[in-house]
Amino acid sequence: RKEVEQxxxxxxxPEGATVAFNCTYSNSASQSFFWYRQDCRKEPKLLMSVYSxxxxxxxxxxxxxxxxxxxSLLIRDSKLSDSATYLCVVNSGAQFYFGTGTSxxxxx
Amino acid sequence: xxxxxxxxxxxxRKEGQNVTLSCEQNLNHDAxxxxxxxxxxxxxxxxxxxxxxxFQKGDIAExxxxxxxxxxxxxxxxxxxxxxPTAFYLCASSTRGxxxxxxxxxxxxx
Numbered sequence: 001r002k003e004v005e006q007x008x009x010x011x012x013x014p015e016g017a018t019v020a021f022n023c024t025y026s027n028s029a030s031q032s033f034f035w036y037r038q039d040c041r042k043e044p045k046l047l048m049s050v051y052s053x054x055x056x057x058x059x060x061x062x063x064x065x066x067x068x069x070x071x072s073l074l075i076r077d078s079k080l081s082d083s084a085t086y087l088c089v090v091n092s093g094a095q096f097y098f099g100t101g102t103s104x105x106x107x108x
Numbered sequence: 109x110x111x112x113x114x115x116x117x118x119x120x121r122k123e124g125q126n127v128t129l130s131c132e133q134n135l136n137h138d139a140x141x142x143x144x145x146x147x148x149x150x151x152x153x154x155x156x157x158x159x160x161x162x163f164q165k166g167d168i169a170e171x172x173x174x175x176x177x178x179x180x181x182x183x184x185x186x187x188x189x190x191x192x193p194t195a196f197y198l199c200a201s202s203t204r205g206x207x208x209x210x211x212x213x214x215x216x217x218x
Contacts, residue, residue: 032205032206034206034207036207041196041214042211042212043198043209043210043211043212044151044198044207044209045209046206046207046208049205049206087150087151089206089207091206094139094158095156096141096202096206096207098143098150098151099150100149100150101150
């Protein structure tokens with residue numbers, strides 16, 4: 001079983017839509033969780049950390065469900081500029097584990 | 109400003125040649141990593157280093173070698189033994205606050 005699993009998509013949504021991504025992880029002892037954004041042919045960049053109580057940054061909301069071992073990312077009022085691949089990252093001890101990424105395309 | 113610098117941005121290699129990709133960071137991070145990304149694929153770990161003069165194989169280390177003589181530097185050599193080296197290579201360093209990535213090197217075998 002992979003350490004981190006994501007639905008690869010693609011998600012094609014109209015501008016203004018709300019879209020949610022989930023990511024499951026296998027190690028219950030995982031300590032830190034992150035969402036990264038990767039634009040085409042660029043390096044991944046940190047979008048937001050995921051805290052136990054959930055956290056929000058503008059149109060983006062991240063949540064952690066330890067009991068079910070998943071993290072989620074919700075994007076409200078999608079913009080064309082949100083089109084990218086979204087990677088979840090889970091830290092277990094010394095290592096970070098990456099999901100394969102979920103591709104999002106926001107359509108005018 | 110602190111960050112990670114990878115060079116070159118684009119690299120072309122003939123079959124049978126070894127090439128070395130540079131990765132330098134001034135973030136004072138102990139841990140550094142090399143990943144490979146193929147089109148439409150996730151990141152795959154090649155090598156990582158938690159401390160100077162020590163490094164560990166990742167999931168796809170065959171055909172690659174690294175060194176960590178200085179905290180700031182973690183170069184990756186793609187050897188002729190790597191059968192399919194054309195890919196996007198990403199170097200990263202980390203703290204518990206997450207990863208910082210370099211801008212990547214796109215390697216193409218010609």
